[in-house]
Amino acid sequence: MYREEIAGKEVYIFADDPPSGAYAQLASAMKMDFVKRAAFMVDAQEGYSVPIGSVVATDDVVVPAWVGYDVGCGVCGLMLPHSSDAVREMRWEILTEIKRRIPIGTAKNQRSARVMTQTILDDRDLTKEAQKIAIDAEWGLARGSMGGNNHFIEVGISTEGDVWVAIHSGSRGVGKRIAEHYMRLAAGGTKASEGHFGLRADSALGQAYINDQAWLLQFALENRLEMMHRVVAAIDSVVGKAWPVKWDQVINRNHNHADYDQGMWIHRKGATHAKEGMRGIIPGSRSTGFYVVRGKGNKERLVPLNEASPTRVPPFARLRETLPEALSVGRKAARAAPTWAADTLALAQAARVCGLSSPLTRTSNSCTKASRLLRRPRPRMRPAASSATAGAAHTHQG
Numbered sequence: 043m044y045r046e047e048i049a050g051k052e053v054y055i056f057a058d059d060p061p062s063g064a065y066a067q068l069a070s071a072m073k074m075d076f077v078k079r080a081a082f083m084v085d086a087q088e089g090y091s092v093p094i095g096s097v098v099a100t101d102d103v104v105v106p107a108w109v110g111y112d113v114g115c116g117v118c119g120l121m122l123p124h125s126s127d128a129v130r131e132m133r134w135e136i137l138t139e140i141k142r143r144i145p146i147g148t149a150k151n152q153r154s155a156r157v158m159t160q161t162i163l164d165d166r167d168l169t170k171e172a173q174k175i176a177i178d179a180e181w182g183l184a185r186g187s188m189g190g191n192n193h194f195i196e197v198g199i200s201t202e203g204d205v206w207v208a209i210h211s212g213s214r215g216v217g218k219r220i221a222e223h224y225m226r227l228a229a230g231g232t233k234a235s236e237g238h239f240g241l242r243a244d245s246a247l248g249q250a251y252i253n254d255q256a257w258l259l260q261f262a263l264e265n266r267l268e269m270m271h272r273v274v275a276a277i278d279s280v281v282g283k284a285w286p287v288k289w290d291q292v293i294n295r296n297h298n299h300a301d302y303d304q305g306m307w308i309h310r311k312g313a314t315h316a317k318e319g320m321r322g323i324i325p326g327s328r329s330t331g332f333y334v335v336r337g338k339g340n341k342e343r344l345v346p347l348n349e350a351s352p353t354r355v356p357p358f359a360r361l362r363e364t365l366p367e368a369l370s371v372g373r374k375a376a377r378a379a380p381t382w383a384a385d386t387l388a389l390a391q392a393a394r395v396c397g398l399s400s401p402l403t404r405t406s407n408s409c410t411k412a413s414r415l416l417r418r419p420r421p422r423m424r425p426a427a428s429s430a431t432a433g434a435a436h437t438h439q440g
Contacts, residue, residue, distance in 0.1 A: 048072040048080075056084040064093035074238050076103040078306055083313055091236050094312035101307075103240035104248055104255075104300045106224040108309040113221055113255055114262030115212030116296030116314070118270055119323040119334060121288070122205040128281040129197065129205050139276035140195060144269055145187040148215075150180060158271040161185065161264055163257065172220050172254045179216040181261065186268035189214055195273060198331055205277075208323050208332050209269050212298065213262040220258060224251045243307060255300065263294055293334070295322045 043056045049072045064086045071077060071092050078099045086095030091107040098108060129136065145151055165176045188195060193211045200206055213220075225234035228241050241248035274287055297314040300307050308315075316322055316337030324333040 049077075051077060052079050054079075054081040057082060057086060058084075061087060063088040064095075067091070067093050068096055068098075071098055071108070071238055074100075074240070076100045076240055081313070086312075089311060091238060092309070092311050096311050097313050098309045098311075099306040100240070100309065102243045104243050104251055104307050105238060105240045105309060106221060106228050106251060107234075107236060107239060108311055109221070109255065109300050110298050110311055111218045111221045112212035112298055113217045114259040114296045115210075115217075115298045116262060116266070116294065117208060117210045117323045117325060118263075118266040119206060119208045119293040119332075120270055120274075120291065121200075122207060122274065122277065123284040123287060124205045124277055124281055125284070126199045126203045126205050129277065130199065132280045133197075135280045136197065136277055139280055140273055143272040143276050144195065147188075147190045150183040150187055151185070153183065155183075155186075157186065157268065158275065159185075159264065159268045163260055163264065168220075168254050168257050169250045171223060172250075172257075175219045175223060176216050179214075179219055181214075181216040184214040184216060185261070185265050186272060187211075187214060187265070188269060194325070195269065196325070196332060197273070197277075200334075206332075206334070207270060207273050208325060209266050209273070210325060211262070211266055211269065212296075213258045214265065217258045217262065220254055224254070243302075252300075259296060259299060262296060266294065267292065293321045293323055295320075 043054060045052055045054055047053070048069050051072055053068065053072065060082060065082070067088060068080060068082055068086075072080060078101050080099065081097040082093065083095035083097075086093040088094070089096075090110055091105075092098060098105075151157075161182075163181075165173045165181065168176055188209075188211050194209070196208045198206045198208070222234045224241075224247075225239070226232065227247060228239035229235035229237065230239070241251055243249070243252065270292065278284070295314045295316075297310055297312055300309045301315070302308075314322065316335075318337050320337040322335050322337070324335055326332055
């Protein structure tokens with residue numbers, strides 16, 4: 043990690059050789075008057091307006107494009123009491139049952155689908171335009187659906203023999219459409235535009251975005267929890283019920299949001315906070331396991347932006363075997379290199395950022411069989427590198 047100044051503002055850079063396109067995106071953002079400081083994660087890559095794997099703090103301004111389209115996207119994890127031997131033996135049946143219960147890709151739930159969790163959400167709590175979008179997007183039918191791209195459901199066995207489930211998903215189509223709505227308004231045009239178009243947090247429009255973002259963060263959490271309940275029910279149906287399932291021990295960390303903290307609006311794009319003692323999940327690629335971590339509160343690293351780094355995973359929590367040949371639903375195939383850059387997930391970036399004493403142990407399971415069996419969502423198009431600076435400096439006051 044090293045510190046440098048861009049446009050007279052401090053940036054913490056954790057990549058030895060930052061990709062030029064991603065670095066240019068962050069440098070462009072740093073020129074905005076309202077930016078105070080930033081961080082560049084070790085595996086950051088070009089994203090929409092700012093790099094995926096970046097943290098940018100602003101003074102009284104929220105920038106919808108810096109949060110991105112999938113507001114509230116994140117990862118949930120939970121340890122289960124089921125027999126690891128039974129889960130391993132019946133992995134194909136479990137996979138089939140999970141796919142039967144949870145829509146994948148662009149699919150939503152049927153109206154007759156059984157809902158296992160209650161929502162505290164009411165679309166009337168959204169602003170008027172966002173409510174229309176949510177109703178049109180049938181947000182209620184989207185709860186409990188995974189989505190596509192790098193979203194996944196994964197079941198694994200820890201080094202102590204415990205069964206774990208990790209789920210990566212976000213706010214689905216309703217989040218994307220509401221995000222587009224605010225990106226368009228911030229840019230002052232007829233469509234969402236890439237750039238650094240901000241909204242004053244104390245303006246009517248800024249307050250509307252903050253309100254609707256909070257709703258979407260809750261929706262994304264409820265979406266993951268509904269899927270978690272369905273995964274547990276799927277495992278129950280195959281290997282038999284086991285209890286107690288400690289639902290109060292669910293780990294949830296989202297990595298696309300703007301959070302007000304210490305007098306700044308902290309935009310996390312594919313990055314997450316990890317305060318001291320805070321638990322998180324670090325996913326790997328399809329050929330590796332995932333990791334349960336705790337923040338260690340290293341205040342010399344990036345206190346206001348990324349408040350701690352996960353410590354090395356203790357033996358009871360580090361996942362040794364993820365059974366990806368049968369139990370990895372919806373993930374993309376692992377890319378060739380580098381290993382740590384296979385997924386652009388918040389907690390992975392947080393762990394890679396802040397001083398792990400040594401590399402985490404990895405698994406080497408192959409996912410070839412699963413990749414032929416699972417429904418493959420169409421990949422998103424990545425914006426051209428040159429478009430990152432296309433948006434002019436603009437702060438909406440209305």
